[in-house]
Amino acid sequence: MATSTIKNDIICSGALFFALDTQRFLFLQRTKTKSAGQWGLVGGMSEPGETPWKALQREINEEIGSILNIKKVVPLELYTSNDEKFFFHTFITIVDKEFIPLLNSEHSGYAWCEIGNYPKPLHTGLRNTLQNKTNQIKLKTVVDIVNSI
Numbered sequence: 001m002a003t004s005t006i007k008n009d010i011i012c013s014g015a016l017f018f019a020l021d022t023q024r025f026l027f028l029q030r031t032k033t034k035s036a037g038q039w040g041l042v043g044g045m046s047e048p049g050e051t052p053w054k055a056l057q058r059e060i061n062e063e064i065g066s067i068l069n070i071k072k073v074v075p076l077e078l079y080t081s082n083d084e085k086f087f088f089h090t091f092i093t094i095v096d097k098e099f100i101p102l103l104n105s106e107h108s109g110y111a112w113c114e115i116g117n118y119p120k121p122l123h124t125g126l127r128n129t130l131q132n133k134t135n136q137i138k139l140k141t142v143v144d145i146v147n148s149i
Contacts, residue, residue, distance in 0.1 A: 010086045013056035014043030015093040027119050029109040040123040052089040065102030
């Protein structure tokens with residue numbers, strides 16, 4: 001995982017929640033910044049001294065109300081910008097059941113969606129992550145493993 005050694009690095013993390021009971025993924029609709037109206041993940045920027053996972057735990061609590069009973073966390077992708085100053089960690093975050101998130105002011109709605117049937121418009125970075133062939137294989141593998149249990 002990327003850790004910030006230079007003060008100007010931006011390290012972010014996002015959780016793509018996956019519910020075992022329905023095999024669907026959670027998306028949140030943003031209300032702020034230039035991506036208002038777009039669908040994204042729970043997540044945000046690390047504070048100084050936070051690991052990407054600790055930052056994501058804090059963001060989960062802030063954005064959807066509480067730390068849930070997370071069964072498993074699987075790293076999906078570490079995106080690094082060309083100038084190597086922006087890092088985005090995407091985690092598949094597995095929970096037993098779908099839940100109703102208690103949204104803060106950063107989001108106006110939520111949707112649980114099947115793999116490949118995502119809400120539109122997706123945030124550009126998330127769209128790129130979900131369209132990446134390697135990530136598609138990883139997501140399908142998670143779903144297939146759950147189906148085989």
